[in-house]
Amino acid sequence: MLTKLEEFILLSVWRLGENAYGATIFRYICDTTGKNLSLGGVYFPLERLTHQGYLRSYMGITTPERKGLSRRYYKLTPKATAALEELRRINETMWAGFPDWAASVQSISK
Amino acid sequence: MLTKLEEFILLSVWRLGENAYGATIFRYICDTTGKNLSLGGVYFPLERLTHQGYLRSYMGITTPERKGLSRRYYKLTPKATAALEELRRINETMWAGFPDWAASVQSISK
């Protein structure tokens, strides 16, 4: 099963689209969760997920007029999309009916 | 931050109500996720969560006419409820707009 961090990383890659690389993913997760991750704690799972076939990565070759080391960008593979959809279903079942959840989900009235 | 297992354990305790003890929690999570957890992998975090103040536990003293070791029941503390509500908010933000999610959530049209 994907860990929570892996789940969040995959979702971040999906959401950031063309702009998904280590540093932006790190910042996005920190901002959204309000927690302080460590940088290493995002780069390491990125590699792991790539090895496991959830992500494809490629070096940024375009527009090299910016400062710094060249970026390594990430994209979801179909395997990742499938895993996320399964996870979404599991999450939905687990959380169904939890107080306050009702406010944003249809067809649960309690 | 709570791990995924801890999240699922807390949700199971909430859902199982008066019937939340190690073995039922274990079975509920296995059934819902379709994964094979190990038993030890549920008892250990249960103790951890209790120590950290997310759960209160008490031994089952009622109706001792059943077989087996006496059960240790669990209940959520207010700290756990608060953590779950925060997590729900984070999850909602992370998952908002993800394909297929739309089917069960209001006001997302894409």
Place this chain on the structure above:
DNA sequence: TCACTTTTTCTACATTTTAGAATACGCTTC
């Protein structure tokens, strides 16, 4: 008493996370 069922507890090992230091690269400035 012995075997059986349900449940918890324990142990050893593998994986994942945390925290932060080290390294890389390309501008800019002196």
Place this chain on the structure above:
DNA sequence: GAAGCGTATTCTAAAATGTAGAAAAAGTGA
């Protein structure tokens, strides 16, 4: 053209967490 700065990635060691399964506990029934 060397030094410093900002953006990024890579690496390392320690701590926390998860996996797998064996062992133990307690009551029931043969």
